[in-house]
Amino acid sequence: MRGRVKGLVVAAVCVVGVSLSPGCAIPGRAGDNAPAQVNEHVPKETDSETGQPVPEVVGDGDGGIALSASQQFFGRAPFVVLAPEDDHDAIVRGASLAVATSVPLLVVGPADEASIAQELGRLNADTAVAVGSVPAIDGADILAIDGSPEQLSELTGLTFRPEELSDISEAGAALAALDSSEHVLLTIPSAVVEPSENTGDGSVAATDATLPSFGRGSQDTQVVVFTSPNGVPEPGERADHVAATAVAKAAGAQVVVLPVPDPRVNRESVDAVRENADATILALGSHFGTSAQIRERIDSALNVAELPGGGQLIYPGRRMIALYGHPGVPAMGVLGEQGPEDAIARARELAGLYEDYSGEAVIPALEVIVTVASVSPGADNQYSNVSRVEDIRPWVDAARDEGTYIVLDLQPGRTDFLTQAKLFEELLAEPHVGLALDPEWRLRPDQVHLRQVGQVDASEVNEVIEWLADLTAEHNLPQKLLVLHQFQTRMITNRDQLDTSREEVSLLIHADGHGVPAQKMDTWNVLKQDLSDDIWLGWKNFYDEDSPTFTPAETMYVEPAPWFVSYQ
Secondary structure (H helix, E strand, O other), rough: OOEEEOOEOOOOEEEOOOOOOOOOOOOOOOOOOOOOOOOOOOOOOOOOOOOEEEEEEEEEOOOHHHHHHHHHHEEEEEEEEEEEOOOOOHHHHHHHHHHHHHHEEEEOEEEOOOHHHHHHHHHHOOOOEEEEEEEOOOOOOOEEEEOHHHHHHHHOOOOEEEEEEHHHHHHHHHHHHHOOOOEEEOOHHOOOOOOOOOOOEOOOOOOEEEEEOOOOOOOOEEEEEEEEEOOOOOOOHHHHHHHHHHHHOOOOOOEEEEEOOOOOOHHHHHHHHOOOOEEEEEEEEEHHHOHHHHHHHHHHHHHHHOOOOOOOOOOOOEEEEEEEEOEEEHHOOOOHOOOOHHHHHHHHHHHOHHHOOOOOOEEEEEEEEEEEEEEOOOOOOOOOEEEOOOHHHHEEEEHHOOOOEEEEOOOOOOOOHHHHOOOOOHOOOOOOEEEEHHHHEEOOOOOOOOOOOOOHHHHHHHHHHHHHHHHHHHHHOOOOOOOEOOOOOOHOOOHHOOOOOOOOOEEEEEEEEOHHHHHHHHHHHHEEEEEEEOEEEEEEEOOOOOOHHHHHHHHHOOOOOEEEEEEE
């Protein structure tokens, strides 16, 4: 039997302000369509010590994550909302309707017609409200609407306040911010798809119909749901994850939207975990990893120290604006022009200039050269002067006290990076201390400085990554930043073999090109070619060598906008 396509008749009854307990139906109009029922979450596993439910991942499944979310949260619904995956305006309008009426939103595309028909049967729902062009669904009465504020108000008896989004990337956060005090209709005017008439392609057009009764839902059992629509591997999957966010919100869960699928990403996500330590925590989407991985990451969010700016992942939870140089030596960079406290204040002032150009927190940072390339061999014949830990300690302590990240920079000469890094293990065991490797000053046994640009192979860098990751894990630290300076491709050989598998370390290529803007951009464009998606990018501004020095606006208009900006 083909689906029945209907239009709009005002006969809906809306039950507003009624709390929907897990496993309990909302009181509503008597009739064939029972109001929604939210599933009571039965944890697959509980903590052996506390008895609390352990966090779980709700996987995407064959029909997509919105369908999985519907199966997770709803046992019954008076109707569902449908929208096509390629119509982002219809997706957010449908999401608004689903949240306002506490019913699932299903996306046509990830879920095919058969899967949707099966889900409607499971929900005991005979009616689907279609926003945008969708195919007929066997056994379903389809109310085809355009989702205008006037039409939704007529359909539901609710008053909707329109709110425009620039694109689908803003939808997750906008849905999470919705509350029960008002009804918001999200729209993406730039993504409107013209409605299609039924021309034999299986899409639907409207005739007369009525909307079954519905109610507002809320979870009595505290359920916190993490979603990350913008963190999906493929941008085309965002619409389905936005719909899943709406499904969780419609079921009354507390929804926390993350920029990446990791609850350690920033201060807000860590706060959400810590404030809801006794709640049931679910992560929507297979991109969150396995349930074992999400449990480990939530445990870290609860127990590991946070980075300056909050959270336990270096990026994308913050951007860093740093002074670079060696203490007491102004000629080596602006950091050396003042002591620790004044350097931090200067970095903080610089960071403030970037706030208008970043959607993430901007924090001050210091990059301190702790081993300095030398023209003389020294007693050890390594052509590198090593600072004493006790001389660098005041800088590390001041940075800790002032919420500043500090990076220890190595110019190793003829020795290897790992040997020098281990000299500063005491400082690197601090949560706010990272490491930088400068291959320009890495020599072979027969070389001396200033006669060539040095270089390092990825295998030597990987040794540092492994050691730094093990140190981070051993001391239960937040993620470490490892900066690799580069301005020529030859400086890092076999760069494609850099190990990004250790999540304890965040790897960043720092573009050190200088000169006129065209020269800097040429260096930037070369260095970002064939770069792994797991490696971040940084940028250096020179006060003397650049002509002119980039402004904060010009720096952040570079594509992609750099995550670590240093000033020398």
